[in-house]
Amino acid sequence: MNTTERLRVAYDYVVVGGGSAGCVLAARLSQDPCVTVLLLEAGPGHAGAEPVDHPETWATLLGGEYDWGHTYEPNPLLGGRAVPIPRGRVLGGSSSINAMLWYRGCADDYDAWEEAGAKGWNFRALLPYFRRAEDWEGGATELRGEGGPLRITRPADPHPIASGLLGAASELGMAVLDDSNGPDIEGASLANLTVADGRRVSTARAYLDPAAGRPNLTVRTDVTVIGLLVDGNRCVGVQYDAGHGVEEVRAEAETLLCAGAISSPHLLMLSGIGDPLQLREHGIGVRVELPGVGRNLQDHPLLMGVNFRSKNPLGPGRDNGGGAILNWKSDPALPQPDLHAFVVQGVHATPEVAARYDIAGDVFAVSPGLMRAHSVGELTLRSADPAVAPRIDPRYLSDPRDLAALVAGLDRIFDLAGTLSYRALIDHPVAPDRRLSGAEAEEFVRRSCATFFHTAGTCSMGYGPDAVVDSELRVHGVEGLRVADASVMPVLPSCNTNAPVVALAERAAALIRGEE
Structure with missing residues (x-):
């Protein structure tokens, strides 16, 4: 080469x-x-x-x-915020x-x-x-590959908040999956990660x-x-x-x-x-x-996130700083899950949310987002100069169904927080500092909405x-x-x-x- x-x-x-x-x-x-x-x-x-x-x-x-x-372009539906959209250079x-999440959906x-x-x-x-592409730690199956270029692993020693998500989901009657890339995706699972020997x-x-x-x-x-x-x-x-x-x-x-x-x-x-x-x-x-x-x-809108004060010190970060994911339906009538959440071994909040709440100290997050958004945007030229970036606008929340689904996502995170699995880890919620309803929840979604980078x-x-x-x-x-x-x-x-x-x-x- x-x-x-x-x-x-x-x-x-x-x-x-x-x-x-x-x-x-x-x-x-x-x-x-x-x-x-x-x-x-x-x-x-x-x-x-x-x-x-x-x-x-x-x-x-x-x-x-x-x-x-x-x-992204400033969005009036997000209070005029311009959401950063990271891309690797x-x-x-x-x-x-x-x-480093290796996840293919359904x-x-x-x-x-x-x-x-x-x-x-x-x-x-x-x-x-x-x-x-895969070198899956579990070996070859009808759905998984072995011997490919990309080593795919699960956390060997999950952080307590990752294990807590699996326990909390189970208490709510949700499935706990052995493999998020298996035949079913609805439920909680340890994340598949493009990580080998502790390195990306x-x-x-x-x-x-x-x-x-x-x-x-x-x-x-x-x-x-x-x-x-x-x-x-x-x-x-x-x-x-x-x-x-x-x-x-x-x-x-x-x-x-x-x-x-x-x-x-x-x-x-x-x-x-x-x-x-x-x-x-x-x-x-x-x-x-x-x-x-x-x-x-198209992009997936993400809420950064629902933050909780930990009862115990969180300790050093593990895996990808998360380690577990959850998929569920905002409406039981849907054919497939549309909501997704992951854990964050630390604070996860937009600057606007961080300015409103006390998020200092040992704080972790469970962050929900919408994986089947209805809002569609566009990319347009700003200039004929190649050095000038284009306008990029996903038009988050322009379809009201997306706002309703994200509000439902907030509710489910508080349901998880009320389980025995998470009550053993959570001292109290900090951002938001309580379960929200109605207009309050919608306003939090608008302040907290960001991107999955998708x-x-x-x-x-x-x-x-x-x-x-x-x-x-x-x-x-x-x-x-x-x-x-x-x-x-x-x-x-x-x-x-x-x-x-x-x-x-x-x-x-x-x-x-x-x-x-």
């Missing part, structure tokens, strides 16, 4: 973005010694980036040197700064992709690629490091792609800036956009591929009219008027260009997005190599 050589004029494949998807694609494609692969990452390399390796302190990475620093991308989530127009994309089609397992470590000896794989960091090279109706490469002015590199076979649900649509629009009205507004020549670029933006959908897969890529991830109307990241998901799965992005990238590699 070449990391310092001057870039050649052309490679067979140019992969834009060294994150969860890009590392997978570059590693898998370069298994063929007859092709050359170039991976370009805007951030630094992961070697020597010591802070990313420590699972229990991952939250300190947010807003730091390995984060793009994006922010380091080799491994968000898999290098996230909470089968219906992926069947919904096919129902939305993504032909051939369903749970049955994706399951082999989830399994291919990012896609950079799992996929790229083992490929280090391949002469046909070139990985360049600190290189920002600023546009696509389009000749007629074919993408022939990219423009990039490595600190020495604008340069170009050509892709003889294909250019593969893996820059994520924010940067992939942004690059398409900067290159003249998108809504013609928006492009012309910013003086960008229209190459391909694809009005769906940037539309269909932005998706902005280059949606399908064949309708707003579709951006087809079922082989090829951009409509452009030859030699595919998108393979969370942006192509037509429907956001009810889970953390790292696992589905990895599976999607595994399948993309198989499609490109003609193995499927």
